Amino acid sequence: MARFAGQRALVTGGAAGIGLATARALAAEGARLALLDIDAARLEAAAAELHAAGAEALPILGSVAGPEPVAEAFARIDARWGGLDILVNNAGVIGKRAALDLTDEDWARVMRINLDGVFFCAREAGRRMVAQGSGAIVNLGSIYSLVAAPERLAYCASKAAVAAMTKVLAIEWAAHGVRVNAVAPGYVETDLIGAAVRAGELDTAPLVRRTPVGRLARPEEIARAILFLLDPANAYVTGHVLAVDGGWTAYGYV
Template structure:
């Protein structure tokens, strides 16, 4: 039977892939025959992730990149193309947060979160899109969040960045639809081991309140989110663009 979600032979570049969801996605795509490039700013974490995947028999390339730096994003795409000849799928997964009351953010804290989460998506997507538009095909997948749709106390800057991502995804999708490049987002709910900041605050009142709104009553495991990314990277989603796909245990429906 044909694998309708096949990504075998694809060139897939994943930012924020040294840990958590990004590393899980790298494993998933590599296991299914994709040629994977993992990217992150911390070279030590990146090397550790590459070694962990290699120990599982998965050969992935590792490139250091800071998504908040447009030159670094352009270099990431250029080096991916230099190595593999093209880029088929870009997964913009890099993201940070800081949990605190909305009135308490320092200006530099606010700016840093927007720089990584929102501007970083644009910088990477712009760099990849130039190559994809020239080729007449490509898929860009962005990790958004339920926070982009629902107000979650303690995550004002993160929520602002994710809401911006959703609109950016829709706009890029509309602009590039007739030129063969699809742009979509996956909006996860609460994930085990997603980001250190979220995990460390798992017992905070903010997190407890949010979990109480999740109908399934638990956090999702990393493996439970990968199917959405496979779908959006595969030819099965060839008529899907501008979508924000919620994988959240029912949170967005509650």
């Protein structure tokens, strides 16, 4: 029996990168997949791919960055499936600028998507999951939920707050059968990183040297950790932030 057979899952930012790898992995284990993303072309391609692989896929064009579009997305899921069992709060953006140069707009953009978006989606999912007495949520944190990097004030603050939100929601909803966990990936080979490299904002060579495992992560490796946290067999795991970072946050030497 597939681990997630028939389960109704929403992956935000599911059209690319870690989100798409997670959607593929969930679909391969029997889940039905709703994808909420702002990239129309990639969204359609992702849904077509999942459908061709035999999964039920519901592409929803929209943003996590506001309560109204999120409520509309959940209404679409309700209309199709009558509820939700799994939420992967994955949509996120980065921003690189020294703290003293950070504009209100820079700050607001990262916070709106990375933090407010996680709250809006978790609140909609929690209402449904608490009412039905079951559900699992995984939020995308980062190594920067746990440690710091210069010129990434908004990103680090947003991801640290996601870790805190994960724990609060976990303890509020545990008695209702709803688990809330987070993964904290190191650097992963996705377009998020590729775009920063192309923009001259990131050099992966020192990052690889800084990583004990000696390479960046593949999106599928993060997806596997997400599925572990979502797996109903791991019912005693909640409120946990799981580093999937090749040893990055363990490393404290020269």
